[in-house]
Each structure stands twice: as C-alpha cells, then as structure tokens.
Amino acid sequence: MSDIEREVRAVAERAGDAAADLAPLSRAVKDAALEAIAEALVKRADEITDANARDVARAREDGTSEAMVDRLTLTPARIGAIADAVREIVELPDPVGESVRGGVLPNGLDLRQIRVPLGVVGIIYEGRPNVTVDAAALCLKSGNAALLRGSSSAYDSNTAIVAVIRDALAGTGVPVDAVQLVPGRTRESSQALMRARGLVDVLIPRGGGSLIQAVVRDSTVPVIETGEGLCHVYVDAAADLDKAVAITVNAKAQRCSVCNSAETLLVHEAVAEAFVPRVLAALADADVTVHGDDRVRAIAAAHSSPATVVGATEEDWAAEYLSLDLAVRVVPTVDDALAHIRRYSTRHTEAIVTDSLPTSRYFVSRVDAAAVMVNASTRFTDGGEFGFGAEIGISTQKLHARGPMGLAEMTSTKYVVTGDGHVR
Amino acid sequence: MSDIEREVRAVAERAGDAAADLAPLSRAVKDAALEAIAEALVKRADEITDANARDVARAREDGTSEAMVDRLTLTPARIGAIADAVREIVELPDPVGESVRGGVLPNGLDLRQIRVPLGVVGIIYEGRPNVTVDAAALCLKSGNAALLRGSSSAYDSNTAIVAVIRDALAGTGVPVDAVQLVPGRTRESSQALMRARGLVDVLIPRGGGSLIQAVVRDSTVPVIETGEGLCHVYVDAAADLDKAVAITVNAKAQRCSVCNSAETLLVHEAVAEAFVPRVLAALADADVTVHGDDRVRAIAAAHSSPATVVGATEEDWAAEYLSLDLAVRVVPTVDDALAHIRRYSTRHTEAIVTDSLPTSRYFVSRVDAAAVMVNASTRFTDGGEFGFGAEIGISTQKLHARGPMGLAEMTSTKYVVTGDGHVR
Known part of the structure; x- marks a missing residue:
C-alpha cells in the first residue's frame, strides 16, 4: 500500500467514526452547524479568495480558457451566495428518522422502516469550488460524513474552504471529521478513494461523462452515476x-x-x-x-x-x-x-x-x-423544479435513486421491530 | 472475447429485449404466465425429476454429503410445493406502476414517481434448484427479465426447469426470453455475467459468504449484497x-x-x-x-x-x-x-x-x-415475517434496498411529468 493510499484510508476511517457519531444527531444540532458554516464562510471570505487567487493564477499560467477561469473564480459576492445556499439547506426538512413504512404485524410486533444516513459519502467532482460547500452541506444535513475530492485545479480553494468548515464545526455538536478533503491532488488519491470499499458507503461523481465513466469503471465502492443526458x-x-x-x-x-x-x-x-x-x-x-x-x-x-x-x-x-x-x-x-x-x-x-x-x-x-x-x-x-429544494445530482442509474437526488436519496433505511419478548 | 462470453452477452441482450416488452405488461398478463408455469411444473414433474436424478447421481459420485444431496433432490411432492410457492406469488400485489410520490408543482405540472421494473436481473446462486423457479417467478411478477446462473451441481435440474418455464411462457403474453439460463457451467460463464455491465441492470448473489464476496469483488454490474449475518x-x-x-x-x-x-x-x-x-x-x-x-x-x-x-x-x-x-x-x-x-x-x-x-x-x-x-x-x-409475502434475499448493504427484499425492492422508479406545453 502506497503512502497516499494509507493516508486516504486513514481519512476514510476517521470519516466512519464521525458518521457513527453524526447518525443519531437531531435536526437542531445539524442545522446549527450549517448556520455556523454559513457565517464562517462570509466572515473568512478573504482567506478563501486569497487561496482562490493562487488557483486562478495557476490556471491562467496553464493557459486555461477564460470561461473556465471564470467558473473557478471566487469573489466575496460569490462566497455570500454560497453561504446563502447553505442557509437554504437549513430550511429543508431532515430526512433522517422519517418513517417510510410502518404497521403492526399479526403477531403484535411493531414494524417501522425509517430513514437513516448512508454513512460515509465520497464526492468526486470537477470545476467550481462551490460544489465543495454544497456537497458538504447536503451530506451533513442528511447525517452523512463527506469525503471531498475536488479537481486539482481548485485544490487551494478547496483546502481553504474545508479548513473554514472544519473550524466552524469545532464549536458545534457535529464532529469535525464529518467533513474532510481527500489528501493529495494526483490520480492516485482519487483511485485510493475508489478502492476504499468497506470504508466508504457510496461514491457520487459530479462532472462530465469521462469523469463519471472512469469512476464507474475503477471503483469497487458502490457508485451512483449522475448527469449524462442524451x-x-x-x-x-x-x-x-x-x-x-x-x-x-x-x-x-x-x-x-x-x-x-x-x-x-x-x-x-x-x-x-x-x-x-x-x-x-x-x-x-x-x-x-x-x-x-x-x-x-x-x-x-x-x-x-x-x-x-x-x-x-x-x-x-x-x-x-x-x-x-x-x-x-x-x-x-x-x-x-x-x-x-x-x-x-x-x-x-x-x-x-x-x-x-x-x-x-x-x-x-x-x-x-x-x-x-x-x-x-x-x-x-x-x-x-421538482420541489426537492436541493440536489446532489441527477441519477441516470436504476438502483437506489433515479432522477434528481434530494436529501431523501442520500439516506438508506433501517427496520426497527419492537416486541414484548417475541420469539418464533 | 471468448465464445462463452459472446454467448452470455447474446443471452443478456435477448433478456434486454424481453425486459422492454415485459415492462408495460399488466398484472393480469403476468399472473396468467405465473399460473401457466405452476401448472407446467406439476404436469412435467417427471422430466424434471429425471434430469434431477442425473445431478444427484453425479453428486453421489463426487462424494457429496447426504445432507447436500438431500438439498439437491427433487421429488414430485417437492415440485408440487415449488408450484404452490409460484401460486403464492400470483396472489401478491404487483409493485409496477405503484405511485411512490406525487403532486402538482406550483407551475401546474403534474409530478408522479412510479415504480418500474429494474430491467434485467441476474441471479447467481448455489444449492437447491427451487431457487430457479422462485427467482424466475419473483422477477416476472416485478416485470424483470431473469438471467439465472445456478450451481453446476444442479445444472441438469435447472436446465429442465427453465425449459418447462419457457415452454409455459410460449403460450402467454410474456416473452419467452424473460427467463433464461446463463449458458455454460464453468466459472467463465459466471464471470462473463458479472462483466455484462450495460446489459444486466443488477446482480443478486444468493448463497454463502464466499460466493457473495466473489461476486462483489469481480462484478462490474451493480450488485446487491445479501445474506451474511453476524x-x-x-x-x-x-x-x-x-x-x-x-x-x-x-x-x-x-x-x-x-x-x-x-x-x-x-x-x-x-x-x-x-x-x-x-x-x-x-x-x-x-x-x-x-x-x-x-x-x-x-x-x-x-x-x-x-x-x-x-x-x-x-x-x-x-x-x-x-x-x-x-x-x-x-x-x-x-x-x-x-x-x-x-x-x-x-x-x-x-x-x-x-x-x-x-x-x-x-x-x-x-x-x-x-x-x-x-x-x-x-x-x-x-x-x-415482515409481511412482504416473498423475498429474493436479505440485503446487508445500504444502497437501493436494505433488509428483506420483497417485490417492491425489485423495482426502480420513473418520474412522469405531465403539462400543457410547459417551458422554463
């Protein structure tokens, strides 16, 4: 196992611990953490734009098109809009604990199927650093730990944003390791994430067709395919x-x-x-x-x-x-x-x-x-448009979630069966 | 591509065509096909027990334990019980078309999320040949085409059973290729099934831990893990x-x-x-x-x-x-x-x-x-026990289905959005 693979797996293990602590948290605790994140992003916008300036300078040196540079660029106004998007997620209902199915069985057992977090969600994405905040916020709201692997072109911006998010979490009931950047900016680190089966519950690639196909092909972690639309x-x-x-x-x-x-x-x-x-x-x-x-x-x-x-x-x-x-x-x-x-x-x-x-x-x-x-x-x-309030992507596969994925699609379920000493 | 891989892919393609024809069929058509299968199994029980006798003889020659031989053995009474289990599936409600979510959006668009079949379901299983009938019946009832890969020890039994099922389907509205045995009895044929991504929508392994882990490890087709219980x-x-x-x-x-x-x-x-x-x-x-x-x-x-x-x-x-x-x-x-x-x-x-x-x-x-x-x-x-009437297995994974999988868990969904010329 290479150093970077060991590092990625260590990060994923910490995410698993955080996910276990995050799962039983109430909506109030999670919403307070999201509010803290939104505030911190605005308050520390300068740090983020400074880091972003380094990414932008590097992109220009590499001859990136102005359209792409514009997608990469963060301004205080754009950071304000990103913080507002977090506050919109605060307003959405918490899917965790929602009863999906329920009733009393003929033998008197009480059966309920309730929504629970998926656990550790890995997001591999290209492009704009706003996805870093958006993905982290959607994961937190649905009780999941987020492992974020953005594009190397936005590495400094993403590092600064995740530092701000983690500092904000430190003052809340949400564990800091619920949001982590996957270490490394080479292909090896994303490959290590894709091979972390058992440590990562699901990988969601967000980006172009070639990114998605590469993740589907190489990942041993279950993947939700998103986005290709003919x-x-x-x-x-x-x-x-x-x-x-x-x-x-x-x-x-x-x-x-x-x-x-x-x-x-x-x-x-x-x-x-x-x-x-x-x-x-x-x-x-x-x-x-x-x-x-x-x-x-x-x-x-x-x-x-x-x-x-x-x-x-x-x-x-x-x-x-x-x-x-x-x-x-x-x-x-x-x-x-x-x-x-x-x-x-x-x-x-x-x-x-x-x-x-x-x-x-x-x-x-x-x-x-x-x-x-x-x-x-x-x-x-x-x-x-469908009224889900926010989406992590549009699934084009048939398993688990199909179509726009809102917060409910970022959950699994658990059966809770209650009796009085029932045996078969 | 080897001959056997080509053969397996051809079978999977025919399953895809059958699945497209099967998806819009009404419950009445599917139930009539299941009744025909139940009848044919009883009527042609002799052919099945003859084929089964060859599997049993081979198992004895190979020194298989009597407990395992008993699990493999089919008698007219056991075939009757298998046919009865098919009739029980007839009685279950059809999940296809069920509305999961629905309402009218603020702009007047009518939004409905309805259950649809997954498409082509591959089942890789060990042991008793009753699984052949059970899996085929559950797939048909939920509108899916079944690709069955049983253990090589039950190959003759499974071949006879699938021949009876397909003959029975020929007289109904369900396409014959909705139920097919994966050709070949070597590891190569199950490997080819696991690599048929894009042709097979989901693979469900049924059997011991080592079978399930092998499928999870080698499959590029999405897998639903079942059954391991500590x-x-x-x-x-x-x-x-x-x-x-x-x-x-x-x-x-x-x-x-x-x-x-x-x-x-x-x-x-x-x-x-x-x-x-x-x-x-x-x-x-x-x-x-x-x-x-x-x-x-x-x-x-x-x-x-x-x-x-x-x-x-x-x-x-x-x-x-x-x-x-x-x-x-x-x-x-x-x-x-x-x-x-x-x-x-x-x-x-x-x-x-x-x-x-x-x-x-x-x-x-x-x-x-x-x-x-x-x-x-x-x-x-x-x-x-949960009142689902039948199960294809118990999922121990978090994506798509968790816990006992009934007919509803063998479906995906589709959003149907109806307007009057609505544009954004």
Missing part, C-alpha cells in the same frame, strides 16, 4: 404544433450546456411537412444548428428554411452536444421513436408532445428513463 | 431476564443455519451474575456450545453450569458460526456493546433486550444494521 423530444402525429415548437426550442436552447437539455428531436412523419419548417425557423432564431436526416434536409430545402441544416450521421444520434446543435429525424411511427430512443438514450429524460391520451400512455409505459415529460420541456428534470 | 443479542442492565433467556435461545437455536440467527450474546455486567447462569442452562438444554470470555467462564464454573463452555478468542467474535455455537461476552456499558457490534457486525440484525425506554431509544438510534429488534428475536428479520 435527451429526446418526440413530436407525435397528434401533437399541438405550437406547444411542440415552444417545447423543442426551450429544451434545446434555454440552457444548452446542461444534462437535461435536448439533443435529438424526433418528428412523426404525419406532421413533418407542417412542423419541420416551423421548428426550423424557431431554431434558427435561437441560433441552433440542425443536424437533419435526408427528409429534414429535403423539407428545409423545399421551404428555403432560414435554419442552418447539415447532414446527420450516426454520430449525431449518439452525440450529447451540450451546445446549440440539435439532431432531427423523421420517424414513421411512435414505435420507431421508441426504438431510436432505446438505442441512443442515456435514460435521463425523454419528452413526448401529443394531445392523444392513448399515445401518451403508450409512450410513458414503454420509454425507459429517469423522467418522462408529457407536453413539457426536458429542462424540468431538476431537484429545484 | 447478528448480536445485547441483554441490557434493565432487561427482563425471562424474555432475555427466551429471545437468546430462540435467536440462536430455533434454526441455527440461517443468516438471521444470533452468533454472539453480549451481557451487561450489572445482570451478568443473575442472567448468565440461567441462559447457560437454557442453552445447554438446546445443545448449544458456549464460547465465553473469562467472566462468563468464571460464572459458569462458580455455578457448576451444565453448559459446555469453551474459551472465546478473537476469532469467535468474528465468527458467523451458522451452527449450535454462541459467543458470549460481558460488557460494562451499552456503549461497549455498541462498540463491539460496530466492530464485528455484518449489519444484518442486532437485538436489544431492555425494559428501559431511554436505553432502547439510545441503542436503536446508534446501531447500524438493516434491522434492529427490541425485545424480539433476531429470527424475525425475514420477508415472510
């Missing part, structure tokens, strides 16, 4: 075309860089002649480049569409563009739409636009995805 | 000693070979002098060998206990005996009991015997296990 909008033969245009443009262009934006539009051939010219015009207004099949290109040409339409290839159907590009295909039937979705979807969010109740029922029962939108934009798949 | 009974200072004796003996001896039997008894020192002699006498009546710490041995000697008491070593605290052996230790406080449990427990079931409400609350909130029994035997952790 979402489709299917415009049915019975669609209201006004709604279909609005939903398509919103799903693609309202914020194209996120996982719940649409990447492919499927159009039933019965409405293709009427719908495609209209949607192409609206997409052109939104600066969207269309990657169309032969049918779409023929319709665009026949109508002298103002849209930029290039030919779609096999790669386009499989592309999570995360940009102002949209693949568009005409399909003969709803079953062809379902077959296309089954082949290319990442099972995140699929939308149908239709006024036909039977077709809506047919599509909803057959499409395999975390969320199915009927006459609504794919952009609604979001913890905030 | 369960404790803690007799508190405030325990009713009559109840404590009854619960200890029941937890250990009512059926000692199963995962929810107790392996270690912890006794608060305040009641050790009064309780240990009584429980030792009762354990002696039940033919239990006690592995006691120094304190227990001293008390046994002082009272000339009829029990067989040998010295406990570190290995005893870590032993899942699954036999008429019980480790017994005296602890100074409830916190020492909790520390012992945290160190040695497999997080299956822990019991406390106490009449103190504060101590019961303290223990329940701090012990980390799938089930906590208060004044009840550990033997109650069971899908049947």
Whole structure:
C-alpha cells in the first residue's frame, strides 16, 4: 500500500467514526452547524479568495480558457451566495428518522422502516469550488460524513474552504471529521478513494461523462452515476404544433450546456411537412444548428428554411452536444421513436408532445428513463423544479435513486421491530 | 472475447429485449404466465425429476454429503410445493406502476414517481434448484427479465426447469426470453455475467459468504449484497431476564443455519451474575456450545453450569458460526456493546433486550444494521415475517434496498411529468 493510499484510508476511517457519531444527531444540532458554516464562510471570505487567487493564477499560467477561469473564480459576492445556499439547506426538512413504512404485524410486533444516513459519502467532482460547500452541506444535513475530492485545479480553494468548515464545526455538536478533503491532488488519491470499499458507503461523481465513466469503471465502492443526458423530444402525429415548437426550442436552447437539455428531436412523419419548417425557423432564431436526416434536409430545402441544416450521421444520434446543435429525424411511427430512443438514450429524460391520451400512455409505459415529460420541456428534470429544494445530482442509474437526488436519496433505511419478548 | 462470453452477452441482450416488452405488461398478463408455469411444473414433474436424478447421481459420485444431496433432490411432492410457492406469488400485489410520490408543482405540472421494473436481473446462486423457479417467478411478477446462473451441481435440474418455464411462457403474453439460463457451467460463464455491465441492470448473489464476496469483488454490474449475518443479542442492565433467556435461545437455536440467527450474546455486567447462569442452562438444554470470555467462564464454573463452555478468542467474535455455537461476552456499558457490534457486525440484525425506554431509544438510534429488534428475536428479520409475502434475499448493504427484499425492492422508479406545453 502506497503512502497516499494509507493516508486516504486513514481519512476514510476517521470519516466512519464521525458518521457513527453524526447518525443519531437531531435536526437542531445539524442545522446549527450549517448556520455556523454559513457565517464562517462570509466572515473568512478573504482567506478563501486569497487561496482562490493562487488557483486562478495557476490556471491562467496553464493557459486555461477564460470561461473556465471564470467558473473557478471566487469573489466575496460569490462566497455570500454560497453561504446563502447553505442557509437554504437549513430550511429543508431532515430526512433522517422519517418513517417510510410502518404497521403492526399479526403477531403484535411493531414494524417501522425509517430513514437513516448512508454513512460515509465520497464526492468526486470537477470545476467550481462551490460544489465543495454544497456537497458538504447536503451530506451533513442528511447525517452523512463527506469525503471531498475536488479537481486539482481548485485544490487551494478547496483546502481553504474545508479548513473554514472544519473550524466552524469545532464549536458545534457535529464532529469535525464529518467533513474532510481527500489528501493529495494526483490520480492516485482519487483511485485510493475508489478502492476504499468497506470504508466508504457510496461514491457520487459530479462532472462530465469521462469523469463519471472512469469512476464507474475503477471503483469497487458502490457508485451512483449522475448527469449524462442524451435527451429526446418526440413530436407525435397528434401533437399541438405550437406547444411542440415552444417545447423543442426551450429544451434545446434555454440552457444548452446542461444534462437535461435536448439533443435529438424526433418528428412523426404525419406532421413533418407542417412542423419541420416551423421548428426550423424557431431554431434558427435561437441560433441552433440542425443536424437533419435526408427528409429534414429535403423539407428545409423545399421551404428555403432560414435554419442552418447539415447532414446527420450516426454520430449525431449518439452525440450529447451540450451546445446549440440539435439532431432531427423523421420517424414513421411512435414505435420507431421508441426504438431510436432505446438505442441512443442515456435514460435521463425523454419528452413526448401529443394531445392523444392513448399515445401518451403508450409512450410513458414503454420509454425507459429517469423522467418522462408529457407536453413539457426536458429542462424540468431538476431537484429545484421538482420541489426537492436541493440536489446532489441527477441519477441516470436504476438502483437506489433515479432522477434528481434530494436529501431523501442520500439516506438508506433501517427496520426497527419492537416486541414484548417475541420469539418464533 | 471468448465464445462463452459472446454467448452470455447474446443471452443478456435477448433478456434486454424481453425486459422492454415485459415492462408495460399488466398484472393480469403476468399472473396468467405465473399460473401457466405452476401448472407446467406439476404436469412435467417427471422430466424434471429425471434430469434431477442425473445431478444427484453425479453428486453421489463426487462424494457429496447426504445432507447436500438431500438439498439437491427433487421429488414430485417437492415440485408440487415449488408450484404452490409460484401460486403464492400470483396472489401478491404487483409493485409496477405503484405511485411512490406525487403532486402538482406550483407551475401546474403534474409530478408522479412510479415504480418500474429494474430491467434485467441476474441471479447467481448455489444449492437447491427451487431457487430457479422462485427467482424466475419473483422477477416476472416485478416485470424483470431473469438471467439465472445456478450451481453446476444442479445444472441438469435447472436446465429442465427453465425449459418447462419457457415452454409455459410460449403460450402467454410474456416473452419467452424473460427467463433464461446463463449458458455454460464453468466459472467463465459466471464471470462473463458479472462483466455484462450495460446489459444486466443488477446482480443478486444468493448463497454463502464466499460466493457473495466473489461476486462483489469481480462484478462490474451493480450488485446487491445479501445474506451474511453476524447478528448480536445485547441483554441490557434493565432487561427482563425471562424474555432475555427466551429471545437468546430462540435467536440462536430455533434454526441455527440461517443468516438471521444470533452468533454472539453480549451481557451487561450489572445482570451478568443473575442472567448468565440461567441462559447457560437454557442453552445447554438446546445443545448449544458456549464460547465465553473469562467472566462468563468464571460464572459458569462458580455455578457448576451444565453448559459446555469453551474459551472465546478473537476469532469467535468474528465468527458467523451458522451452527449450535454462541459467543458470549460481558460488557460494562451499552456503549461497549455498541462498540463491539460496530466492530464485528455484518449489519444484518442486532437485538436489544431492555425494559428501559431511554436505553432502547439510545441503542436503536446508534446501531447500524438493516434491522434492529427490541425485545424480539433476531429470527424475525425475514420477508415472510415482515409481511412482504416473498423475498429474493436479505440485503446487508445500504444502497437501493436494505433488509428483506420483497417485490417492491425489485423495482426502480420513473418520474412522469405531465403539462400543457410547459417551458422554463
């Protein structure tokens, strides 16, 4: 075992001890700790911005794009917003102890299934240092110890932020080791975290597809896959075309860089002649480049569409563009739409636009995805929009949690069975 | 890729197609298929017992113990009981489509979270061929395609059973490929199943600890760990000693070979002098060998206990005996009991015997296990006892399902969001 692996495992063991102490704490104790964190972040913003300046300088030296530098940069105002987000988590109900199922068995035993923390949650993430605070706060509120492994580009910022959080915890009933940074900034340290089975209860990667796939591949710790979204909008033969245009443009262009934006539009051939010219015009207004099949290109040409339409290839159907590009295909039937979705979807969010109740029922029962939108934009798949208050990510897997993961999804359960000396 | 790996992947792909067709089927269609399976098993019992006779003969040639041969043996009466168990699953409610959460969002969107099948469920199991039918029936009822990998010792029996099941399905609305045996009887075929990530949604190993640990270690498919049970009974200072004796003996001896039997008894020192002699006498009546710490041995000697008491070593605290052996230790406080449990427990079931409400609350909130029994035997952790009607296993992990897994635990969920053209 290498030194760094030994260090990571020692940190994980301390997290396990902290998790055991954290599990029975009441909401009041956890909320007071979160308040203390929010206050400390604002009070010690200078320390954090100083550390952040070192990360930013290093990023500039490395020739990082200004957009990425901006994502990395912390200002007092941004730290204030991060602290406000912590206070929003204070307001959310505590999932721990919630009764999920309960009753009295025929033999008089009292059976209750209650929510309990998962234990030690590892978060491996890229990008913005606000995730450090956000992940720590969501873990604490749900009674979990957090092991944070951010990107090496934000290492100084994350180190400063975690020091502030831990100092704040020292004055509360929450153990300080409930929030720890995984030591090291090399690949070896994240690999050690992924191999800490038995010490870490779950790993949640937050970031791009390649990060997530690497964690899924290398981790022996159970992983919750999040975030990859190759979402489709299917415009049915019975669609209201006004709604279909609005939903398509919103799903693609309202914020194209996120996982719940649409990447492919499927159009039933019965409405293709009427719908495609209209949607192409609206997409052109939104600066969207269309990657169309032969049918779409023929319709665009026949109508002298103002849209930029290039030919779609096999790669386009499989592309999570995360940009102002949209693949568009005409399909003969709803079953062809379902077959296309089954082949290319990442099972995140699929939308149908239709006024036909039977077709809506047919599509909803057959499409395999975390969320199915009927006459609504794919952009609604979001913890905030769903009313969960906060989310740690959007799960695209089927085990444990599927779709936006709020605080309840960061818990497990425990059966509590109470009797009067019952035996079998 | 080897031939066998190619074959296993082809089988898994057909299971995926079957799962897509199976997911939207109504309960009536699935129940009719289960009835057809139950009928066919009884009607074609001869074919199954003929195949089973070959497995039994091979087992005898290999020098298998008579107890194991008995577990392997199928008779017309046993096949009748297996068919009856399928009919019991017919009677259970269908979890698919059940609404888990629902409401109307502030913007008027209708949000529902509904249960959907997991998809393709792989079961790797040892021992009795009844598991083949049981696992297939539970998968079908919950809308999942089953990929069955039994032990090579039951290969002929399992092949005959699956042939009968598939023939029965051919006359129903359920696709035949919803139940398949994984081809091959070598380690290579189970390894190929464990590596079929993306084709198999979850693997559930059913069997002994070494099988489960091998699957957890080698599988890239998500695994649900089941079954390992190093369960404790803690007799508190405030325990009713009559109840404590009854619960200890029941937890250990009512059926000692199963995962929810107790392996270690912890006794608060305040009641050790009064309780240990009584429980030792009762354990002696039940033919239990006690592995006691120094304190227990001293008390046994002082009272000339009829029990067989040998010295406990570190290995005893870590032993899942699954036999008429019980480790017994005296602890100074409830916190020492909790520390012992945290160190040695497999997080299956822990019991406390106490009449103190504060101590019961303290223990329940701090012990980390799938089930906590208060004044009840550990033997109650069971899908049947909990009223789930049937179980695929008892999960000892925290993700997805914890404790007895009934039909609901064999599902995932999907959000269905319905609007009138809603955009963000």
